[in-house]
Amino acid sequence: xxxxxxxxxxxxxxxxxxxxxxxxxxxxxxxxxxxxxxxxxxxxxxxxxxxxxxxxxxxxxxxxxxxxxxxxxxxxxxxxxxxxxxxxxxxxxxxxxxxxxxxxxxxxxxxxxxxxxxxxxxxxxxxxxxxxxxxxxxxxxxxxxxxxxxxxxxxxxxxxxxxxxxxxxxxxxxxxxxxxxxxxxxxxxx
Amino acid sequence: xxxxxxxxxxxxxxxxxxxxxxxxxxxxxxxxxxxxxxxxxxxxxxxxxxxxxxxxxxxxxxxxxxxxxxxxxxxxxxxxxxxxxxxxxxxxxxxxxxxxxxxxxxxxxxxxxxxxxxxxxxxxxxxxxxxxxxxxxxxxxxxxxxxxxxxxxxxxxxxxxxxxxxxxxxxxxxxxxxxxxxxxxxxxxxxxxxxxxxxxxxxxxxxxxxxxxxxxxxxxxxxxxxxxxxxxxxxxxxxxxxxxxxxxxxxxxxxxxxxxxxxxxxxxxxxxxxxxxxxxxxxxxxxxxxxxxxxxxxxxxxxxxxxxxxxx
Numbered sequence: 001x002x003x004x005x006x007x008x009x010x011x012x013x014x015x016x017x018x019x020x021x022x023x024x025x026x027x028x029x030x031x032x033x034x035x036x037x038x039x040x041x042x043x044x045x046x047x048x049x050x051x052x053x054x055x056x057x058x059x060x061x062x063x064x065x066x067x068x069x070x071x072x073x074x075x076x077x078x079x080x081x082x083x084x085x086x087x088x089x090x091x092x093x094x095x096x097x098x099x100x101x102x103x104x105x106x107x108x109x110x111x112x113x114x115x116x117x118x119x120x121x122x123x124x125x126x127x128x129x130x131x132x133x134x135x136x137x138x139x140x141x142x143x144x145x146x147x148x149x150x151x152x153x154x155x156x157x158x159x160x161x162x163x164x165x166x167x168x169x170x171x172x173x174x175x176x177x178x179x180x181x182x183x184x185x186x187x188x189x190x
Numbered sequence: 191x192x193x194x195x196x197x198x199x200x201x202x203x204x205x206x207x208x209x210x211x212x213x214x215x216x217x218x219x220x221x222x223x224x225x226x227x228x229x230x231x232x233x234x235x236x237x238x239x240x241x242x243x244x245x246x247x248x249x250x251x252x253x254x255x256x257x258x259x260x261x262x263x264x265x266x267x268x269x270x271x272x273x274x275x276x277x278x279x280x281x282x283x284x285x286x287x288x289x290x291x292x293x294x295x296x297x298x299x300x301x302x303x304x305x306x307x308x309x310x311x312x313x314x315x316x317x318x319x320x321x322x323x324x325x326x327x328x329x330x331x332x333x334x335x336x337x338x339x340x341x342x343x344x345x346x347x348x349x350x351x352x353x354x355x356x357x358x359x360x361x362x363x364x365x366x367x368x369x370x371x372x373x374x375x376x377x378x379x380x381x382x383x384x385x386x387x388x389x390x391x392x393x394x395x396x397x398x399x400x401x402x403x404x405x406x407x408x409x410x411x412x413x414x415x416x417x418x419x420x421x422x423x424x425x426x427x428x429x430x431x432x433x434x435x436x437x438x439x440x441x442x443x444x445x446x447x448x449x450x451x452x453x454x455x456x457x458x459x460x461x462x463x464x465x466x467x468x469x470x471x472x473x474x475x476x477x478x479x480x481x482x483x484x485x486x487x488x489x490x491x492x493x494x495x496x497x498x499x500x501x502x
Contacts, residue, residue: 007284017361029284029286029289030377031283031284031286031289032238032373032377032424033417033424033427033478034236034238034399034401034427035238035369035370035373035399036237036238036367036369036370036373037238037283037284038370038373038374038377040377040378052359053359054359054360054361055355055358055359055360055361055374055378056360056361056363057361057363057370058284060361060363062361
């Protein structure tokens with residue numbers, strides 16, 4: 001079992017706490033003049049995304065979390081699992097609904113995603129920052145309005161709903177910023 | 191360019207100015223400036239402090255001092271009267287925003303003062319140097335701990351302290367020590383309040399955290415020790431000094447046992463210091479103050495590196 005001493009603590013280090021993998025967000029070393037030192041750390045739970053504060057006695061060891069980030073291509077879903085492939089080794093991974101929760105409304109087959117693996121299994125899947133998706137449903141809007149002001153909801157081929165300018169119509173392909181969930185521009189089809 | 195100083199020219203002038211004003215204060219107060227050895231055959235047995243060691247053919251196994259306390263008390267025992275010293279001290283520990291392994295300490299002793307009078311003295315000097323500060327608050331460790339943690343630090347059981355710590359996200363080590371829990375709970379619960387409270391003296395620490403302070407004759411559960419926090423920064427630590435040589439020896443032995451249990455080295459006990467105590471230390475109080483941190487407070491520096499020409 002790999003461990004880290006508190007002396008090795010720094011932002012980004014992955015550790016195990018109460019059975020869950022965490023990443024260290026902030027590490028503060030506290031040394032009272034007349035007392036034993038301790039580390040006050042902010043850690044983010046990699047499963048839930050929640051950030052909490054923990055305090056360790058300095059010099060103690062903590063179990064390391066076997067967590068790595070890799071790039072995988074999304075293949076398909078069988079309804080229960082979402083299947084991904086390493087484009088170099090062709091190794092395949094299956095992610096459950098929890099892992100793809102935040103990404104699923106943005107990605108379609110063949111998209112390349114950043115995936116965090118914990119003990120070799122996908123823990124979280126991140127959608128690419130920008131995706132291009134076709135609009136499957138939106139109100140026709142006002143003809144001739146090209147100002148981009150106002151806006152209306154549009155449903156995309158993956159099921160996501162974003163606000164688009166009034167002039168954008170069903171069947172058009174648009175570029176979306178997945179981090180904000182916002183329309184960026186019309187996209188030209190390849 | 192790593193050869194260049196980390197501190198600005200302006201900061202170095204402010205450092206020189208601070209040193210001059212501190213010396214001026216003690217000149218007016220008729221406290222004598224002294225120097226004691228930086229290098230010693232003896233180390234500091236305090237389990238919370240690690241000494242640097244030096245080695246040479248003629249003088250194997252010497253320690254760099256972590257504070258000038260022991261030799262200064264030998265001067266006091268030899269009837270020096272009130273004394274002060276400004277010196278570099280060395281502590282082998284992590285570096286950080288408020289820590290550099292080599293730092294400048296101001297340490298002074300006042301004959302005939304108890305720790306309350308010494309708090310007055312510390313406050314008078316610091317208000318002179320940091321005139322923007324309001325008068326300092328004074329609270330016992332017990333009062334602050336009770337108000338912010340919700341437990342009595344002098345009466346709570348180890349189980350109660352541990353449970354409270356765990357509820358605040360503390361990962362308990364295998365060996366849970368009461369003093370460590372008290373320190374951590376104090377920092378987690380009182381720390382934020384201290385940051386907003388300017389100058390605060392915390393005094394009458396639990397007897398287990400006495401270090402080199404006398405146990406209070408009024409309440410044997412507490413030691414006559416104080417700490418000064420300014421804006422949450424631990425700036426100074428003072429004692430109504432322990433005079434009892436036998437008790438001092440017992441505390442040293444307890445410290446060494448604690449070091450051994452933690453697999454730490456065993457520095458030799460300063461027998462000259464114990465001999466001086468046996469002859470008689472006059473009733474006095476003493477305090478150590480981190481001058482680099484005081485300069486940080488004076489200048490608003492964010493990191494100790496900004497106030498030291500060549501930080502380690």
